[in-house]
Amino acid sequence: MTAERIANAQYRLPTLAEVRHQLFTVIKYALVVAGGIGTALPFIWMVLSSFKTNADIGRIPMHWFPTEWIPQNYAKVFEIMPFARFYLNSIIVGVLTTLGALLICSMAAYAFARIRFIGRDIMFMLILATIMIPWWVTLIPAYLVIRQLGWLNTYQGLAVPGMLNIMGIFLLRxxxxxxxxxxxxAAFVDGASRLQIYARIVLPMAKPALLTVGLMTLMGSWNSLVWPLVISQHESMRTLPLGLAVLANLAGWVRHETGALLAATFLSILPIVVIYMFLQQYFIRGLALSGLK
Amino acid sequence: MASTAAKSGGGLIARFRSRIPETTRRDNIAGWLFIAPVLLWITVFTAYPLISSLFLSFREWDPLFTDKYVGLANYAELMEDKIFLLAYRNALVYAAITIPLGLVWGMSVALAVQHIRGRAFFRALYFLPTVTSSVAIAVVWSFAYNQDYGLVNSLLRYVGVQGPNWLGHTQWALLSISLVVVWAGTGFWMIVFLAGLLDIPQEYYDAAKVDGATGWQSLWRITLPLMSPTIFYYITNALITVWIQFEIPFVMTGGGPANATLMPALLLYDEAWDRFKMGYASAMAWVMALVIFVITALHFSLSRRWVNYDR
Structure with missing residues (x-):
């Protein structure tokens, strides 16, 4: 009876291929989950630590959660540096750069895509070729140009050069x-001019592409360090990354305000991370497209 | 007489003009006007600086006091500058760690995430460091690497290991920085590799399975050869970014301890803006450009042997 039941049961030993397949699936999940935890942990640790006192952060062994949740670090951010000013600077520079880039890049992209003019193809190749110039080569004279214009420590000095986004021209084209x-x-037949067609017909149809290029430019501006580092010599003109970098490099008591520095770091990445969470596909598309030729 | 000449001249122009349709002429003007702003930007911020920097590299130059033509002296000095050579040595070590590790890790994660549940979530999570500023990443990691209370050593303590002073020790600092760069780049490359993987027709795998190929064989005989253009792109990009890396070491170590993490771009910045030796720094920039150019050219010419473009 029992033997019969066992014989009738559908149970059989899995084949070697099946075992291997199962094993692979487990390994895949383990790898991805472990990597995911590794990616998330520094961010989680940053946020949790930003609510700890410095003594709490320094405790050994580490405690993941604050013994007492304190918001004081977030107030201290504004005491150890002109944080509100840095934030404002980053917003102004980011918005100026993005709007300027969208305008000049979409104009050029439209011409390269639609207008037949003498020298078009060679100009397009030349402009694309400038991507290959390592930007450290042009950095010193570009700084000198800004200096000559009297634009050091100004918003235009910070924003104007960044409006040139070659990849943006390429993607929009x-x-x-x-x-x-x-x-x-059809619009031509109705007597519309090039400018009207560009502004009233083409641009409104290109909203997704403009959003992608705009986000790429905004992110580049928001996160950039080197250009503000050479252009903003006054503390009042520092952007967020520059302000943070200077403080993190500083010896002395500020260096030991770990909680406040982590709070500031968290606040500085928050806008882009929030935008990223809502408009993820545009970020990924833009960056991946700019990666693939 | 004069009037006939004028007339025939006018006629010539008119005849020439008449050969170009009105719309074409308008398009020529419109086209150049539309690209004019970008051309202005390129002239002022790319083309002029490019030439200017070449001229500067032949001079001893600072913005206030010095301006002297020195020929190739800057370049000659560079070749004997121990610190400069050290920066390139460091960059080589950094390249030897980050390029293979980034490729293997990014590819592994892309392969693993390809067919699992929650793919979209993991893709978004891995991509997070790509949208975060390098400065923020560097600040967080410089605390995470703290010998006593840092995240890394705290985790190591769970398994009974006392971690070193990662950023403070010449032996560990460059490795520590390299690992952060790989960590930060994984998400971006995962997306790029995933795009490459999706381009491989499923039939190839099905056919291989029918022929009794194992997954491991499919990986080496199908996936990797067909991914070679994407891998080629990864390496091209990596071979360029290696020499221009700045933010992460600038914030985390400032090039220290004892120049263990000094990178070419870090040194260039110091020479130009701390010591105001802008001629010398320009020569550094051109050596950097030359290094990038030569290595890229070499990489391209070698690529014919292993990159497979026929699908």
């Missing part, structure tokens, strides 16, 4: 080429 030309032709 690719997008404009996908817009059916019939729409433009």
């Amino acid at each position: 690719q997008f404009f080429r996908t817009i059916p030309p019939d729409i433009e032709d």
Whole structure:
């Protein structure tokens, strides 16, 4: 009876291939989850520590959660540096750079995509080729140009050079080429000028592409260190990354305000991370596209 | 007489003009006007600086006092500058760690995440460091590497290991920085590799399975050869970024301890803006450009042997 039941049961030993397949699946999950934890932990640790006192942060062995949740670090951020000013500077520079880049890049991209003019293809190749110049080569004279213009420690000095986004021109051109030309032709017949077609027809249709390029530019500006480092010599003109970098490099008591520095770091990345959470596909598309030729 | 000449001249222009349709002429003007702003930017912030920097590299120059033509002296001095050579040695070590590790790790994660549940979530999570500023990453990691209370050593203590002073020790500092760079880049490369993997037709794998190939064989005979253009792109990019890395070492170590993490770009910045030796720093920039150019050219010419473009 029992033997019969066992024989009738559908149970059989898994084949070697099945075992191997199962094992692979487990390894895959383990790898991805472990890597994911490794990616998230420094961020989690940063946020948790920003609510600890410095003594609490220094405790050995480490406690993950604050013994007492304190918001004081977030107030201290504004005492150890002109944090509000840095924030404002970053916003102004980011917005200026992004709007400027969208304007000049979309204009050029439209011309390269749609207008037939003498020298178009060679100009496009030349402009694309400038990506290959390592930007440390042009950094010193570009700084001298800004200095000559009297733009050191100004918003225009910080924002204007960043408006040139070659990858943005390339991506927008690719997008404009996908817009059916019939729409433009119809507008031409109605007597619209190039500028009108560009501003009233092409740009509104290109919103997703403009969003992608705009986000890339904004992120680049928000996160950049080197250009503000050479242009902003006054503390009042520092952007967030520069302000943080200077404080983190500083010897002395500020260096030991670990909680406050982590709080400031958290606040500094918050806007981009929030935008990223809502508009993830645009970020990923933009960065991955700029990666793939 | 004069009037006929003028007339025939006018006729010539008119005849020439008449050969170009009106719309074409308008398009020529419109086209150049539309690209004019970008051309202005490129002239002022790329083309002029490019030439200017070459001229500066032949001079002893600072913005206030010195301006003297020295020929190739800056370059000659560089070749004997121990600190400069050390920066390149460090960059080589940094390249030897970050390039293979970033490739193997990024590819492993992309392969692993490809067919699992929650792929979108993990992709978004891994990508997070890519949208975070290098400065923020560097600040967090410089605390995470703290010998006593840092995250890294706290985790090591769980398994009974007393970790070293990561950033304060010449033996560990460069490795520590390299690991942060790999950590920060994983998400971006995972996305790029995933895009490459999705391009491989499923039929190839099915056919291999019918022929009795194991997963391991498929990986080496199908996936990796067909991924070679993507891998080529990764290496091209890595071979460029290695020499221009700045933010992470600048914030985490400032090049120390004892120049153990000094990088070419870090030294260039110091020479130009701390010591104001802008001629000398320009020569450094051109050596950097030359290094990048030569290595990239070499990489491209070698690529014909292993990059597979026919799918």
